Amino acid sequence: xxxxxxxxxxxxxxxxxxxxxxxxxxxxxxxxxxxxxxxxxxxxxxxxxxxxxxxxxxxxxxxxxxxxxxxxxxxxxxxxxxxxxxxxxxxxxxxxxxxxxxxxxxxxxxxxxxxxxxxxxxxxxxxxxxxxxxxxxxxxxxxxx
Numbered sequence: 001x002x003x004x005x006x007x008x009x010x011x012x013x014x015x016x017x018x019x020x021x022x023x024x025x026x027x028x029x030x031x032x033x034x035x036x037x038x039x040x041x042x043x044x045x046x047x048x049x050x051x052x053x054x055x056x057x058x059x060x061x062x063x064x065x066x067x068x069x070x071x072x073x074x075x076x077x078x079x080x081x082x083x084x085x086x087x088x089x090x091x092x093x094x095x096x097x098x099x100x101x102x103x104x105x106x107x108x109x110x111x112x113x114x115x116x117x118x119x120x121x122x123x124x125x126x127x128x129x130x131x132x133x134x135x136x137x138x139x140x141x142x143x144x145x
Contacts, residue, residue, distance in 0.1 A: 001097045002124045005116045006135050012142040014069040014106035017113055020141045021072060021102060030137040034130045050074055056083040059095060072102040094120060113138065 010017055020026040022044055031038040035054045042050035046066040052058045058080040065073035076098035078087040086092040103114040115135070119127045 001118045002121050003116055003118050004124070004128050004131050006114070006131060008113045008115075008135050008139050010111045010113055010139050010142050011109075012111060012145060013109055014104040014111045016145045017104055017111045017138070017142045018069045019145065020138050026141055029141065030134045033133040033137060034127070049077075051080055051085075053080055057081060059098075060085055060087075061098075061100075064099075069106075070104055072100075074100045111142070 020030070024039070028039060031040070031052070038052055038054040038058070040050055040052055042048050042063065044063070044066065046063055048063045048066075050061045050063055052061070059076055060078040060080055061074040061076045063072070064075045065071050076095040078085055078092045079089070079095060080086070098118045098120070099116075100118075101116045105112045105114075113135075115131070117127070117131065
């Protein structure tokens with residue numbers, strides 16, 4: 001696993017940034033930069049399952065930390081393959097080391113968004129480019145809310 005980390009200064013409140021991270025009408029736009037049509041199936045509560053899905057394929061995780069306007073930590077637990085949840089294959093077990101972490105810190109109406117994502121090495125370069133595009137999209141949307 002390799003870790004992608006980003007820090008972004010956003011001219012918007014943490015509440016607006018949080019909306020972009022967790023509300024469907026916004027996250028569909030930046031998730032699409034990883035894979036067109038990706039959605040999150042979850043109830044956005046700490047301890048809840050989350051499935052990142054596009055066309056029956058995706059990642060399965062657990063929301064380990066959910067502190068609105070402050071922190072979101074998702075730990076990966078498996079894969080979705082052709083609509084079937086997989087927790088036991090070698091590929092699924094490889095995802096167990098993965099996570100996505102979002103930290104928000106607001107000062108004077110501006111927010112610093114720090115992200116980190118653990119990525120399987122073979123997907124690192126492609127995913128790094130997608131993260132850069134997603135970071136810019138999150139910033140743009142939050143600043144225009």
